[in-house]
């Protein structure tokens with residue numbers, strides 16, 4: 460049995476508690492959150508990090524706080540004190556994966572982060588295993604439910620963008636300020652994690668070129684539809700002898716392609732390797748139960764001693780940006796079709812989409 464402590468009793472933390480509290484594999488020994496949660500959590504509530512860290516009976520920490528500064532402190536202290544860590548936090552994993560893996564290996568414990576990319580989709584574990592024997596040359600993912608929901612409503616129901624954002628907020632899919640989702644920043648972090656796992660090298664968020672959908676309007680959607688395509692915001696990772704390219708960008712994809720069927724708040728990922736036919740993973744990318752399920756699958760693997768033993772990442776590895784292909788460059792007044800554009804040309808446009 461694992462004695463676990465959950466840090467953060469919000470959407471995800473609550474889901475983890477509900478899924479583990481009656482499971483004989485686990486005992487929830489403590490939950491860290493603010494003093495206001497006392498009435499709900501009674502004696503399980505702990506408001507001081509170090510009393511959990513110094514408690515030798517707790518062997519595994521589940522980090523569900525969000526953000527980077529406090530999670531970084533909690534994760535570092537937990538690993539140094541020989542506790543396994545499971546987290547759903549793409550921000551802290553994408554920024555510090557190299558440091559976390561080094562500390563986990565030094566202290567002979569495990570850090571697992573299945574829920575940090577694709578929410579409830581079992582993606583990281585199979586992708587990591589496959590990258591140990593196959594040559595993965597491309598991973599294409601719709602990895603943000605908010606932007607996919609907005610794109611689906613604009614394309615399928617001709618909804619105005621602001622109306623779609625409002626609906627996403629009402630349904631709890633979009634934050635009050637959805638900029639990070641619309642600008643592709645959330646998908647940069649997820650791309651960084653996946654690319655680090657495929658290459659086993661340290662990759663930085665700052666090196667990932669990204670284009671979002673903040674400037675998208677109905678006439679651009681109509682232009683894409685007139686070509687028999689549908690618009691998706693995609694994280695595209697390409698690995699070749701020339702290097703690794705990671706870009707987040709809107710792509711006009713064929714209406715019949717597998718990723719075109721990924722609608723609303725769902726996520727979808729296509730993996731292309733040398734020894735596998737294209738593999739498609741589709742599922743809910745966020746939400747209490749899907750995210751908690753991915754976390755608990757990591758906890759079960761730790762309990763059964765089958766958690767993936769991630770090696771240390773090799774040193775910092777600069778990325779390239781593969782801009783080959785046909786692009787639509789929208790400005791206020793015009794639309795240009797350009798083959799193999801430069802980064803500057805893309806950045807100068809009001810909205811861009813690669814055509815596939």
Ligand SMILES: NC(=O)c1ccc[n+]([C@@H]2O[C@H](COP(=O)([O-])OP(=O)(O)OC[C@H]3O[C@@H](n4cnc5c(N)ncnc54)[C@H](OP(=O)(O)O)[C@@H]3O)[C@@H](O)[C@H]2O)c1
Pocket residue numbers: 466467468469470471472491492493522523524525526529547548549550574575578744745746747750
């Ligand atoms: N929600 C999803 O669907 C989803 C999906 C995939 C990944 N994730 C990731 O999972 C993590 C948690 O997300 P969430 O949606 O569960 O967030 P959340 O609902 O905001 O929960 C976070 C909890 O941690 C508490 N907390 C934060 N800072 C604290 C502090 N300094 N001291 C004490 N308590 C503190 C919060 O308390 P207050 O509310 O009082 O601040 C809240 O109870 C994030 O990294 C997120 O990116 C979430």
